[in-house]
Amino acid sequence: MKTVFKKPHALTDTPFHYCPGCTHGIIHRLVAEALDELGLEGDAIGVAPVGCAYNNYEYFNCDVQQAAHGRAPAVATGIKRVHPGKIVFTYQGDGDLAAIGTAEIVHAAARGERITTVFVNNAIYGMTSGQMAPTTLLGQVTSTSPTGRKPELHGYPINICEMLATLDAPVYIERVASNSVKNINSAKRAIKKAFEIQRAGLGYTIVEVLSTCPTNWGMSPIESMKWLEENMIKRYPLGVFRDRTAEAKASAAAGAGVGAGNGAGAEAGAAGGASAAAVAGNGAGAEAARAGQEARNG
Numbered sequence: 001m002k003t004v005f006k007k008p009h010a011l012t013d014t015p016f017h018y019c020p021g022c023t024h025g026i027i028h029r030l031v032a033e034a035l036d037e038l039g040l041e042g043d044a045i046g047v048a049p050v051g052c053a054y055n056n057y058e059y060f061n062c063d064v065q066q067a068a069h070g071r072a073p074a075v076a077t078g079i080k081r082v083h084p085g086k087i088v089f090t091y092q093g094d095g096d097l098a099a100i101g102t103a104e105i106v107h108a109a110a111r112g113e114r115i116t117t118v119f120v121n122n123a124i125y126g127m128t129s130g131q132m133a134p135t136t137l138l139g140q141v142t143s144t145s146p147t148g149r150k151p152e153l154h155g156y157p158i159n160i161c162e163m164l165a166t167l168d169a170p171v172y173i174e175r176v177a178s179n180s181v182k183n184i185n186s187a188k189r190a191i192k193k194a195f196e197i198q199r200a201g202l203g204y205t206i207v208e209v210l211s212t213c214p215t216n217w218g219m220s221p222i223e224s225m226k227w228l229e230e231n232m233i234k235r236y237p238l239g240v241f242r243d244r245t246a247e248a249k250a251s252a253a254a255g256a257g258v259g260a261g262n263g264a265g266a267e268a269g270a271a272g273g274a275s276a277a278a279v280a281g282n283g284a285g286a287e288a289a290r291a292g293q294e295a296r297n298g
């Protein structure tokens with residue numbers, strides 16, 4: 001019999017523990033498919049969050065290090081610097097990344113660490129039973145905003161991609177969604193591209209995936225997909241917020257240091273040298289890259 005559909009090899013056979021309709025499982029699959037297709041499984045090291053995906057080391061068929069809540073980018077930085085030839089990715093929820101881990105993600109991105117972040121934004125703390133997250137929408141009911149999120153009480157949602165796109169170093173920032181076939185295909189393309197950029201040693205990449213939490217949103221799986229489409233995408237528009245792949249490649253080819261000896265490059269990058277120079281602004285190529293980005297940003 002011809003096999004037309006199978007589990008990616010980069011996923012183990014352990015069944016997911018996620019609730020019905022939760023898109024963490026879809027996003028795991030996309031990461032695994034990208035690793036398979038790029039032949040990276042043996043070279044990948046994941047960093048697991050604290051949140052519903054805390055035990056994704058049971059699911060990914062590669063080494064995965066658990067980090068304390070919010071600290072995945074710092075842990076990934078250490079792993080990547082010790083193993084510059086590996087593909088190192090963090091997998092983080094919005095409570096993990098945008099609340100307790102805000103400092104870590106901003107500084108890892110600002111340093112241009114050559115890691116990839118898969119940011120799963122479901123607008124709520126799923127694991128701890130539905131508290132408000134920094135990404136909770138205005139008016140959204142959560143267990144800690146029972147009458148809806150109010151700006152005067154709870155402040156405004158944080159758009160992580162837009163915020164990180166104000167930094168010089170990131171090479172690739174894209175927001176995608178997990179609610180339709182079209183959007184899931186696009187999410188896969190984005191995750192794969194991020195890994196390819198990391199494999200080429202070009203710099204920091206992040207893919208935000210809008211996700212569902214039917215359990216804590218109090219909805220059926222179908223209603224939650226609809227809610228994501230009608231509410232989350234309005235607040236968190238899908239698209240590419242930064243793509244300096246071409247510029248970073250050109251700088252690398254011109255010998256600016258990106259990708260030239262990952263270990264040394266990472267060290268220099270941290271000190272504001274090679275990798276930062278390639279994407280951020282010490283050198284003609286980088287100046288051009290910055291001008292191009294500014295033009296795109298309007």
Ligand SMILES: Cc1ncc(C[n+]2csc(CCOP(=O)(O)OP(=O)(O)O)c2C)c(N)n1
Binds near residue numbers: 092097122128133213
């Ligand atoms: C230092 C620390 N503070 C708080 C917690 C409690 N905690 C566990 S998971 C979590 C939030 C998870 O939400 P998110 O990161 O959005 O992941 P999700 O479950 O929604 O995927 C919190 C606050 C913890 N484990 N450690």
Ligand code: SF4
Binds near residue numbers: 021024052212215
């Ligand atoms: S609580 Fe929410 S985020 Fe966690 S597994 Fe269930 S649906 Fe997914």
Ligand SMILES: [Mg+2]
Binds near residue numbers: 120121123125
């Ligand atoms: Mg969450």
